[in-house]
Amino acid sequence: MWSIAEYADHVREVLFGMRFLLDTAISQPGTDLGESPPQQFASQPRQIDVEAALDGIDHEARSLSQQLSGLSSHDWFLTVRFDETSVDAHWIARHIVHDATHHLLDVDRVRSAL
Secondary structure (H helix, E strand, O other), rough: OOOOHHHHHHHHHHHHHHHHHHHHHHHOOEEEOOOOOOOOOOOOOOOOOOOHHHHHHHHHHHHHHHHHHHOOOOHOEEEEEEEEEEEEEHHHHHHHHHHHHHHHHHHHHHHHHH
8 A cells, every 4th residue: 555645646647647648649649659667566655745746736637637628529539559558538538537536535545544
């Protein structure tokens, strides 16, 4: 289980990743980004600057909101490929909501346990 700070930083990382996917799908449709690097979990918690993580979440969420609201009807169907899967802006938008919500629920469970 991650610390609350690690969950917050992970949400920031996911939002950054989704923004990267969206940018790539729009600017270079069809790009194959290859395989995701294997996930590695450290045995010790990382030192997280919580304020920087929260600022990053805010920045990434605002950037994604602006990008998504500016998409044309055509842009929603442009794709990017990674992990042998082709995804479009519809998938990216759903993943943003799912992943952030999932991790915020994890944070709530950690807080309740404490």
